Amino acid sequence: MIxxxxxxxxxxPYSRF
Incomplete structure (x- = not known):
């Protein structure tokens, strides 16, 4: 899940951006 x-x-996964 995203x-x-x-x-x-x-x-x-978006936390790194």
Whole structure:
């Protein structure tokens, strides 16, 4: 599953951008 850029999960794929 892909989390949105505003996802609270720091390990989300968008969190690195």
């Amino acid at each position: 989390f949105p850029p505003q996802s609270p999960r720091p390990f989300s």
